[in-house]
Amino acid sequence: MKRKICVVVTARPSYSRIKTALDAIQNHPELELQLVVAASALLERYGTAVRTIESDGFNIAAKVFNVLEGENLTAAAKTTGIGILELSTVFDNLNPDIVVTIADRFETMATAISASYMNIPLAHIQGGEVTGNIDEKVRHSITKLSDYHFVASENAKKRVLDLGENPDLVFNTGCPSIDLAKTILDLPKLDFNPFSKYGGVGGKPDIEKGYWVVMQHPVTTEVSQSRMHIEETLKALHELKEPVLWFWPNVDAGADGTSTGIRAFRENNDLSQFHFFKNMDPLDFLKLLSHSKGLIGNSSVGIRECAFLGVPVINIGTRQNRRARGNNVLDVNYSKSEILEAINQIKSNPRPDSSDVYGGGDAGIQIANLLAEVPLIFHKTITF
Amino acid sequence: MKRKICVVVTARPSYSRIKTALDAIQNHPELELQLVVAASALLERYGTAVRTIESDGFNIAAKVFNVLEGENLTAAAKTTGIGILELSTVFDNLNPDIVVTIADRFETMATAISASYMNIPLAHIQGGEVTGNIDEKVRHSITKLSDYHFVASENAKKRVLDLGENPDLVFNTGCPSIDLAKTILDLPKLDFNPFSKYGGVGGKPDIEKGYWVVMQHPVTTEVSQSRMHIEETLKALHELKEPVLWFWPNVDAGADGTSTGIRAFRENNDLSQFHFFKNMDPLDFLKLLSHSKGLIGNSSVGIRECAFLGVPVINIGTRQNRRARGNNVLDVNYSKSEILEAINQIKSNPRPDSSDVYGGGDAGIQIANLLAEVPLIFHKTITF
Amino acid sequence: MKRKICVVVTARPSYSRIKTALDAIQNHPELELQLVVAASALLERYGTAVRTIESDGFNIAAKVFNVLEGENLTAAAKTTGIGILELSTVFDNLNPDIVVTIADRFETMATAISASYMNIPLAHIQGGEVTGNIDEKVRHSITKLSDYHFVASENAKKRVLDLGENPDLVFNTGCPSIDLAKTILDLPKLDFNPFSKYGGVGGKPDIEKGYWVVMQHPVTTEVSQSRMHIEETLKALHELKEPVLWFWPNVDAGADGTSTGIRAFRENNDLSQFHFFKNMDPLDFLKLLSHSKGLIGNSSVGIRECAFLGVPVINIGTRQNRRARGNNVLDVNYSKSEILEAINQIKSNPRPDSSDVYGGGDAGIQIANLLAEVPLIFHKTITF
Amino acid sequence: MKRKICVVVTARPSYSRIKTALDAIQNHPELELQLVVAASALLERYGTAVRTIESDGFNIAAKVFNVLEGENLTAAAKTTGIGILELSTVFDNLNPDIVVTIADRFETMATAISASYMNIPLAHIQGGEVTGNIDEKVRHSITKLSDYHFVASENAKKRVLDLGENPDLVFNTGCPSIDLAKTILDLPKLDFNPFSKYGGVGGKPDIEKGYWVVMQHPVTTEVSQSRMHIEETLKALHELKEPVLWFWPNVDAGADGTSTGIRAFRENNDLSQFHFFKNMDPLDFLKLLSHSKGLIGNSSVGIRECAFLGVPVINIGTRQNRRARGNNVLDVNYSKSEILEAINQIKSNPRPDSSDVYGGGDAGIQIANLLAEVPLIFHKTITF
Incomplete structure (x- = not known):
């Protein structure tokens, strides 16, 4: 039995x-x-x-x-x-x-x-x-x-x-x-086209020369600030003018603050370098991460899988506070300037090593x- | 405000x-x-x-x-x-x-x-x-x-x-x-008649010369045993032939095992020394306890209020395991003989002192x- | 498919x-x-x-x-x-x-x-x-x-x-x-012992010479009267002094009025002619009905199956109001005297014929x- | 009391x-x-x-x-x-x-x-x-x-x-x-600016020379067709090239078929003549209707208030089937051509009289x- x-x-x-x-x-x-x-x-x-x-x-x-x-x-x-x-x-x-x-x-x-x-x-x-x-x-x-x-x-x-x-x-x-991350650790290059395979909305920037991935969830106990939080990230990446693949946040109280912030920003700004996805096969997502310039946001993926994959991460705010981490993570506040500064730091440093902390x-x-x-x-x- | x-x-x-x-x-x-x-x-x-x-x-x-x-x-x-x-x-x-x-x-x-x-x-x-x-x-x-x-x-x-x-x-x-217990600590005698004030069912034994109080709840993770548990207590007190004031258990999974056990025992035995109550004003309940020979069962009242009131308690089974206790508690298993033995021990010892452990x-x-x-x-x- | x-x-x-x-x-x-x-x-x-x-x-x-x-x-x-x-x-x-x-x-x-x-x-x-x-x-x-x-x-x-x-x-x-009723229409005699097969509580009257079956549910929109309703039936049958097989009511708001009424009556009266059942296999229940003197209460069984089986029914109160019925039904109010009168009428009349109204x-x-x-x-x- | x-x-x-x-x-x-x-x-x-x-x-x-x-x-x-x-x-x-x-x-x-x-x-x-x-x-x-x-x-x-x-x-x-409609029956002209007062998204067409109002809800038992339904209306009005004030549908199963249809159409077509509102004060909404060229969709507002206000209505599909109606309603199927034809009919006919059918x-x-x-x-x- x-x-x-x-x-x-x-x-x-x-x-x-x-x-x-x-x-x-x-x-x-x-x-x-x-x-x-x-x-x-x-x-x-x-x-x-x-x-x-x-x-x-x-x-x-x-x-x-x-x-x-x-x-x-x-x-x-x-x-x-x-x-x-x-x-x-x-x-x-x-x-x-x-x-x-x-x-x-x-x-x-x-x-x-x-x-x-x-x-x-x-x-x-x-x-x-x-x-x-x-x-x-x-x-x-x-x-x-x-x-x-x-x-x-x-x-x-x-x-x-x-x-x-x-x-x-x-x-x-x-x-x-x-x-899962282990299975793609040594994948030489991205083996699918995210736009054609996953649809989504927004521009279709040229990602051959690199791109950033964003996944930023609202933080439940700070509902009213969700919109401000997301706007700092949006502004930083809008100013950066490099390709951005953005993943929609999960359901959570405050989700609509985040979503509204994104929608409103899109109405008023040229986001041709941004593409928005709702979801992706987990393995494809890891592939996408592993070939990205880095992950920006507050997802635990940045703390875990990215540590193992050696992907640089700009971790925004308190959501991943005090989780054990590898040396791939830069912690910043909800701040356009801190985000931009961390991006520069990543660009000027070598890729982090793989860590088995998780x-x-x-x-x-x-x-x-x-x-x-x-x-x-x-x-x-x-x-x- | x-x-x-x-x-x-x-x-x-x-x-x-x-x-x-x-x-x-x-x-x-x-x-x-x-x-x-x-x-x-x-x-x-x-x-x-x-x-x-x-x-x-x-x-x-x-x-x-x-x-x-x-x-x-x-x-x-x-x-x-x-x-x-x-x-x-x-x-x-x-x-x-x-x-x-x-x-x-x-x-x-x-x-x-x-x-x-x-x-x-x-x-x-x-x-x-x-x-x-x-x-x-x-x-x-x-x-x-x-x-x-x-x-x-x-x-x-x-x-x-x-x-x-x-x-x-x-x-x-x-x-x-x-x-609440403090307010009745020095009450000289029971100042109400529990039968006429609270109704209930069963015999109306003479409680002037002393009585026992029972409050025994089913233990949720041992549902199937609830009936056996309650029967040991019923048998012990039936054999003792002293007045018993019994309080009905709270709702809980298994409540019906306990209730069924009590009802079946009543059908088949002379329980003229037992009286069953559904509820009582909390203060009256403490008065009743403080003038009883002791409390039998597994209620936390035995561990707390009875410690302060100096009422002897026979605590059955594991429900109050590891709670801090005064020196008024005797712990026993679900066992007619252990319960009867503890009753004898209480009878032969002086009343416990009041404790401020709670x-x-x-x-x-x-x-x-x-x-x-x-x-x-x-x-x-x-x-x- | x-x-x-x-x-x-x-x-x-x-x-x-x-x-x-x-x-x-x-x-x-x-x-x-x-x-x-x-x-x-x-x-x-x-x-x-x-x-x-x-x-x-x-x-x-x-x-x-x-x-x-x-x-x-x-x-x-x-x-x-x-x-x-x-x-x-x-x-x-x-x-x-x-x-x-x-x-x-x-x-x-x-x-x-x-x-x-x-x-x-x-x-x-x-x-x-x-x-x-x-x-x-x-x-x-x-x-x-x-x-x-x-x-x-x-x-x-x-x-x-x-x-x-x-x-x-x-x-x-x-x-x-x-x-289901059709399968037992011509059963010559009751072919099981209800007491030994179904347990239940109360007396075990001799049912060889006939018995009455009672099934009376509370009527939801008259909650407060449930207890009075059931007491009239209890009093009538207590006075009749013939064997009674009583079936416990279904869950409904007011169920506790009915249940309480029954329990209280049992505490205070000799009900050795009454036996109380919680449930019965449907087929056995129909057998029991078909060999009874009649059904008393307000169950729809009286209106339907009993019409087909030709079992006399004393239908109490308004619950089955205006349902089509055969000629086996006597309608009465919640009244001890009306119930007793209907019982006499049943005893003095021939058994009703089977009806296919249902x-x-x-x-x-x-x-x-x-x-x-x-x-x-x-x-x-x-x-x- | x-x-x-x-x-x-x-x-x-x-x-x-x-x-x-x-x-x-x-x-x-x-x-x-x-x-x-x-x-x-x-x-x-x-x-x-x-x-x-x-x-x-x-x-x-x-x-x-x-x-x-x-x-x-x-x-x-x-x-x-x-x-x-x-x-x-x-x-x-x-x-x-x-x-x-x-x-x-x-x-x-x-x-x-x-x-x-x-x-x-x-x-x-x-x-x-x-x-x-x-x-x-x-x-x-x-x-x-x-x-x-x-x-x-x-x-x-x-x-x-x-x-x-x-x-x-x-x-x-x-x-x-x-x-409510009665209070604005004789209002000479629209006394507020819907764009500035209610926000919303989309173009801001010149509504001085007339406009159409759209309110079309998904029909729950035809979920899978919701998108096709809304697209016929979108296509008809897109071809018409006159100002359109569109109200978002209520929650309902299928709401997302309708919403998705609207969003997709917006991505792929120039809707500068369309403005989308989420909600409006009921009185303002009636004012807007009463000064419109007509209401298009399947809202009961078209059947009721518009009958009283004498506003022409193009009622699409089966949702208002068999409701009593005044002479202000033209019924059409989910069909671009039928909608356009009805629009022409309204333009060539006099305004309907007020009806007290509701x-x-x-x-x-x-x-x-x-x-x-x-x-x-x-x-x-x-x-x-």
């Missing part, structure tokens, strides 16, 4: 991060994968990750629409409430042996609560990190609900242990996103093996 | 525990109380705490029915999901400055998530303790979502700090339930004063 | 009513049955119909817990809201060609709304009847959401047509509950055949 | 339609208005009607965010389910004497179910009309749940009576939207007076 492992994917970047673990679970002789796709992973506004998932060959055990629309934080809370209501029914019907929840987006709390309240052993991927907003509360809160911890760095492992978790069930597997590229395999072996328990007490 | 303090009460025992803090908030010149009553506090099966609350003179800002019916743990998860959906709307409409959540019942997570996701500063009462079931996960998880911590003992304070919370915002106020009786005042003074923040990062 | 027919069963009596249609759908070569079990059909308090369903050999495609606990009507509304949330996900995942909703219980509205809003063709069983409470609003409201109508009598057919439905899609199939016993087959043949549409306009 | 009248507004056009009734209720000496704002009326994407409501001086008793995001019909069903959950709590806390629900948008069913299930007398505004999609099912279904009917035409009154409603409680008040301009007052006088009942049976 195979162990049934139910993984809940709620957003495009989470899927990209977990993909190699999903492959490893699916291919493991003692595991059966039950994949649930929910929240923004189902929505067109955020790139419809579900289509990528299906075209990657995964069967979807259940889809759960639970994103409540609204420009305020209330919607984030209610999205989580609806998620609990529905995931409880899904788990009741799928009857998994272990549920896996990924990282720290607000709605992942729904997975954690449904599973832990239903006495289903819960595994958390990427606990123990530190950032600067609601994700911070969510992440450590989920750690306290989880039975197994698959963390991505030594630093994170120490923190989960310090939170009073059982040392026998905390594992530094590295981050599965690195597994693992060596076998996290997915390690996670699958551990899921097959860990004792099935859902009862714990704090260690201190 | 007064600070608006929204307290969410979801169960009879939580109300009893928080009552003096509610009084102090209501009477504080710089605070406005917004009292929300939800979940089992509204239901007749669990004693309709809401009527007590109203007759105690509190205005209720909103009522939220969110208990999903069912004999399984799925219902507990879904109850929490519905709670989030509804409390988010309530908070959106009441617009509080601080939300207060109490202790560690599963559904209190709904309060914590709604408030923290909506960027409302969140105060948690009675974090940092240790017990043996899902409450354990819930309690520490709520600590990680909360901004202020009003803990009940030094032991709890240390644990909250070890969880990485900001030392400036962790306060050992003692437990407000002790405040505070000195001014917790409510301290909490109100702190709520008026703490900085209004909802942004934190772990201290390590 | 078989048509996928999704039937949602939300209560024990609905299952009993639809069972032969479920069999016929399951056995039809062009249909695939997707059975969803929800609401009180899953709850122990109401007899756990789900266990009967499983032991009858049906596969359950999904279970949905959605009964919100509470003594008020708010809970009925919220139960329906949760039902919509969850059934929408279930339908999204099952992707049925037709959804079938049964009769007029409040929560069946959830099935109707989810299916019709999702453009899934909706079939309604047992529209067009008239009763005296919220069911009345629900029933006709569902008719206006439905695309196909499988009604149980000519009278009902006329009413659905008068409501402006397309005559091509309104079918008088008779009631599938009659199909069909001839092939409704299930007819419904399955129609489900295989009707055009798949979800778009309609009123005919006038 | 004033009667508490709770009106639930869920969308911008519903507010505009009900505004004069809200005024009349607020000013009535025996009525107290409890205004609940929910669903898309709260969302920026649909014009944030809530801000208009507040600036019009209404107090809002509760706000309810319940729009679930998604490109499919599942989201519409779930939005309704969440609405029921939340409105039940709102009604439980507000305790209204009568609830008022408006027209036939899918989410208004939530208001109807919560009120009727909670035994709160329910008034329905604008029942009895006939259209061509899910609204049709919703409208008549709500009629069957409602106790009072305030219809807008004789035709509608007859249909509600034919549905079996009590003639004493069906009132042809006319449509309150006409009340009332004489005192509907709001009539509704308020009736709400103060009708008996408070929630119990009905069908009349046939």
Whole structure:
């Protein structure tokens, strides 16, 4: 009898991060994968990750629409409430042996609560990190609900242990996103045309001589400032006049501040050097990054995959605060001038080396093996 | 402009525990109380705490029915999901400055998530303790979502700090339930007739020469065993042949195992020495305890108020595991013989002294004063 | 490619009513049955119909817990809201060609709304009847959401047509509950012992020389009177001193008024002639009815199956108002004396003849055949 | 003691339609208005009607965010389910004497179910009309749940009576939207600049010599065709080369088909004669209509207010099918050529006369007076 492992994917970047673990679970002789796709992973506004998932060959055990629309934080809370209501029914019907929840987006709390309240052993991927907003509360809160911890760095492992978790069930597997990065580490050149393959809107600049990639998410606890934040980045890159491939932000309270900022800037400025994408196959995205001049924004991709790939990163603001990092990252404030200065610095320095601070590229395999072996328990007490 | 303090009460025992803090908030010149009553506090099966609350003179800002019916743990998860959906709307409409959540019942997570996701500063009462079931996960998880911590003992304070919370915002106020106990510490004799005042069902034994009080809740992660657990207690007290005043358990997954056990035992045995109550005014309950021979079961009242009142307690099973305790507690397993042995031990020993391990009786005042003074923040990062 | 027919069963009596249609759908070569079990059909308090369903050999495609606990009507509304949330996900995942909703219980509205809003063709069983409470609003409201109508009598057919439905899609199939009744029409004697087979509580009167069956539900719009209503019946039968087999009521707002009334009466009276059952296999229940002296209460079983079986019925109150009936029914008010008078009348009259006012016993087959043949549409306009 | 009248507004056009009734209720000496704002009326994407409501001086008793995001019909069903959950709590806390629900948008069913299930007398505004999609099912279904009917035409009154409603409680008040139209019937010229007052995007054509207004909503049961539908209109008006003031559609499943169609057309065509608005004060909107060459699309404004104002209307497709109409309407299919032909016909004909088919301009007052006088009942049976 195979162990049934139910993984809940709620957003495009989470899927990209977990993909190699999903492959490893699916291919493991003692595991059966039950994949649930929910929240923004189902929505067109955020790139419809579900289509990528299906075209990657995964069967979807259940889809759960639970994103409540609204420009305020209330919607984030209610999205989580609806998620609990529905995931409880899904788990009741799928009857998994272990549920896996990924990282720290607000709605992942729904997975954690449904599973832990239903006495289903819960595994958390990427606990123990530190950032600067609601994700911070969510992440450590989920750690306290989880039975197994698959963390991505030594630093994170120490923190989960310090939170009073059982040392026998905390594992530094590295981050599965690195597994994917490993497969393209030595790719000589970009092997696809992003404009023709992925559409999107905006200009089609010549990217042969280099380009920048931007991915900047709103920071939930600073909703009202989202627009100002994005405008600094827009102004810096507008002034730079080099090709820019810009990725649309995920759903979040404040998303509309960011989106509005981008739309308004486009109405009033010549952005022929900018192209906007909604989504991209994760592997293609990594290829695009690895051949770029650098990544600008606040995505965790800059901290993780780019460390491994040796891609320079201009990390804006507090979102990735205190996450362990390689030497590829320049931290700046929401400031046009700081961004431009960092761009110059990157241009004048050699490419950073690859770093294994987030693992060596076998996290997915390690996670699958551990899921097959860990004792099935859902009862714990704090260690201190 | 007064600070608006929204307290969410979801169960009879939580109300009893928080009552003096509610009084102090209501009477504080710089605070406005917004009292929300939800979940089992509204239901007749669990004693309709809401009527007590109203007759105690509190205005209720909103009522939220969110208990999903069912004999399984799925219902507990879904109850929490519905709670989030509804409390988010309530908070959106009441617009509080601080939300207060109490202790560690599963559904209190709904309060914590709604408030923290909506960027409302969140105060948690009675974090940092240790017990043996899902409450354990819930309690520490709520600590990680909360901004202020009003803990009940030094032991709890240390644990909250070890969880990485900001030392400036962790306060050992003692437990407000002790405040209530303080008012009856020197009451010479029981000043009401429990049968005529509170009804209930069963025999009406002569309690003049002493009686035992029972309050035993099901332990959520051991659902299937609930009935066996309660039967050991029933058999022990049936054999003892002394008056027993028995309080019905709270809602919880498994509640029906416990209830069924009690009902079946009543059908088949002479329980003329037993009387069953659904609920009692908190103060009357403390009076009843203080004049009893002792409390039997697994209620936290035995650990807290009974320590202060010097009432002997036979604490059954793992539910109160590792909570700080005075010298009034005898721990036993689910075992008729161990229970009977502990009863004998109590009879042959002197009454325990009063202990201030859970505070000195001014917790409510301290909490109100702190709520008026703490900085209004909802942004934190772990201290390590 | 078989048509996928999704039937949602939300209560024990609905299952009993639809069972032969479920069999016929399951056995039809062009249909695939997707059975969803929800609401009180899953709850122990109401007899756990789900266990009967499983032991009858049906596969359950999904279970949905959605009964919100509470003594008020708010809970009925919220139960329906949760039902919509969850059934929408279930339908999204099952992707049925037709959804079938049964009769007029409040929560069946959830099935109707989810299916019709999702453009899934909706079939309604047992529209067009008239009763005296919220069911009345629900029933006709569902008719206006439905695309196909499988009604149980000519009278009902006329009413659905008068409501402006397309005559091509309104079918008088008779009631599938009659199909089951047909199988036991000529059973010579009761072939099981109800006490030993079904447990229950109360006395075990000698039923060899005859017995009465009681099934009386609370009437939702008269909540406060539920207890008085049930007491008249209790008093009448207590005075009669003949064996009574009493069936516990379904979940409904007010259920607790009825239940409380029964429990209180039991505490204070000798009910050794009464036995209380929670549930019974539908077929056994019909056998029990067919060999009884008569059915007392307000169940629709009295109007339908008992008409076909020729069982005398004392129909109390307004609940079955204006439903077409055979000559087996005596209508009385909530009145001990009227009930006793009707009992005497039954005793002095010959047994009623069988009536086919609710069909001839092939409704299930007819419904399955129609489900295989009707055009798949979800778009309609009123005919006038 | 004033009667508490709770009106639930869920969308911008519903507010505009009900505004004069809200005024009349607020000013009535025996009525107290409890205004609940929910669903898309709260969302920026649909014009944030809530801000208009507040600036019009209404107090809002509760706000309810319940729009679930998604490109499919599942989201519409779930939005309704969440609405029921939340409105039940709102009604439980507000305790209204009568609830008022408006027209036939899918989410208004939530208001109807919560009120009727909670035994709160329910008034329905604008029942009895006939259209061509899910609204049709919703409208008549709500009629069957409602106790009072305030219809807008004789035709509608007859249909509600034919549905079996009590003639004493069906009132042809006319449509309150006409009340507003009446106040501007004789306005000599447009007295504001729509571009400067309302922003929006697109060209700023010279509207002095006339302009067309477009408001075309997606038709829910034909989701996949939404884009084709809108493109015919876009092409026709692009070819016409006259000024066009275009209003963005409401939220609905398929909204994104329509929106996508508009956005794509804008990317690829010169739309300097088009200006796009998200929302407008209802009165300003009527002024704009009354001075336009005509309204194009499928809004009910064309059928109602434009009949009274004598504005020519090109009504596209089936959405307003079978609604009573004045002689101002030309019906066409989704067809560029038919639209252009109808435009020519309007240009060559005299302006239509004002029609009172939807009332004489005192509907709001009539509704308020009736709400103060009708008996408070929630119990009905069908009349046939």
